[in-house]
Amino acid sequence: MKNIIFVLSLTLIALCIVSISIGKYYIEPFTLVKILASKMVNIERDWADQMETVIWNIRLPRIIGAVAVGAGLSMSAAILQSIFQNPLVSPFILGISSGAGFGACVAILLGTNRFILQILVFTGGIIAVTLSCLLGKNCDKNSKLTMVLSGVIVGGFFTSLISALKYMADPYAKLPEIVFWMMGSLAYISTENILWILPVMIISMGILYFYGWKFNILSLGDYEAKSLGEDIGRLKAVGIIFTTLLVSAAVSISGVIGWVGLVVANIARIITGPDLMKLIPVSALMGAIYLLFIDDLARNLTNVEIPLGILTSLVGAPVFIYILKKND
Numbered sequence: 361m362k363n364i365i366f367v368l369s370l371t372l373i374a375l376c377i378v379s380i381s382i383g384k385y386y387i388e389p390f391t392l393v394k395i396l397a398s399k400m401v402n403i404e405r406d407w408a409d410q411m412e413t414v415i416w417n418i419r420l421p422r423i424i425g426a427v428a429v430g431a432g433l434s435m436s437a438a439i440l441q442s443i444f445q446n447p448l449v450s451p452f453i454l455g456i457s458s459g460a461g462f463g464a465c466v467a468i469l470l471g472t473n474r475f476i477l478q479i480l481v482f483t484g485g486i487i488a489v490t491l492s493c494l495l496g497k498n499c500d501k502n503s504k505l506t507m508v509l510s511g512v513i514v515g516g517f518f519t520s521l522i523s524a525l526k527y528m529a530d531p532y533a534k535l536p537e538i539v540f541w542m543m544g545s546l547a548y549i550s551t552e553n554i555l556w557i558l559p560v561m562i563i564s565m566g567i568l569y570f571y572g573w574k575f576n577i578l579s580l581g582d583y584e585a586k587s588l589g590e591d592i593g594r595l596k597a598v599g600i601i602f603t604t605l606l607v608s609a610a611v612s613i614s615g616v617i618g619w620v621g622l623v624v625a626n627i628a629r630i631i632t633g634p635d636l637m638k639l640i641p642v643s644a645l646m647g648a649i650y651l652l653f654i655d656d657l658a659r660n661l662t663n664v665e666i667p668l669g670i671l672t673s674l675v676g677a678p679v680f681i682y683i684l685k686k687n688d
Contacts, residue, residue, distance in 0.1 A: 619676020
């Protein structure tokens with residue numbers, strides 16, 4: 361297990377270095393290392409000032425954002441799958457992303473500041489997952505697809521609301537911003553965004569990892585969890601609230617990026633097994649690597665940046681079909 365985490369960590373570090381180097385303005389890795397080291401030791405400057413601007417103000421915040429969003433979405437999916445005992449569950453499938461996206465669209469239309477946007481995003485995500493849970497609770501509990509279908513219904517409902525907001529939005533100002541937001545992108549991440557959102561994500565991840573061994577109990581089933589003296593209602597509430605907060609924080613800086621959690625969490629589960637104390641860190645590292653790699657493709661494949669949601673959907677849809685057939 362330690363070897364897996366070590367290899368994934370090295371892979372992530374190497375990919376971060378490559379990601380900072382590549383782009384429309386290429387920076388040689390050796391020069392990059394010198395620029396980064398110059399913040400800690402005295403090194404003779406033999407590089408252009410614009411290189412530092414590109415690294416510190418553009419690429420580094422974007423890379424940190426990609427790592428945080430990928431890790432957060434994948435960790436959330438792994439935990440939700442254990443809570444609901446369903447490998448098909450993810451923030452996107454449960455409708456959390458759509459609900460959070462609706463909150464973001466409302467904030468964009470109102471022209472609110474970053475704090476209000478985060479509140480509306482979180483509120484939309486909480487409402488969406490609550491509706492999904494209520495629908496699933498009142499349906500056939502023996503069906504693994506119940507929660508998935510409930511999430512699809514709720515996600516479709518919020519998608520319709522988002523379409524209504526698009527119809528009402530100013531076609532020259534607000535509508536393009538909403539459309540681009542809903543396709544997912546890390547293009548507008550700044551140092552200010554990272555400083556505002558990163559603490560929320562780190563705290564949420566820490567709490568979820570701390571409760572990981574208790575979430576393992578939920579994967580045994582409600583009856584077994586009760587027999588061990590656990591308050592399953594409170595435990596599920598903790599998991600749902602903090603995964604929703606984590607996903608909402610991710611949506612507030614990246615827009616709606618689907619399929620990341622579903623793809624990565626299931627691959628990580630194959631590697632580690634169902635134990636969340638192993639699955640959570642592996643999912644987080646794999647999610648960070650995956651989304652950072654996808655973002656590198658998005659900004660380098662063509663002259664125009666490709667929205668992340670397009671690329672993640674192209675990969676995620678076939679994986680979802682495979683998992684659906686496997687669990688039929």
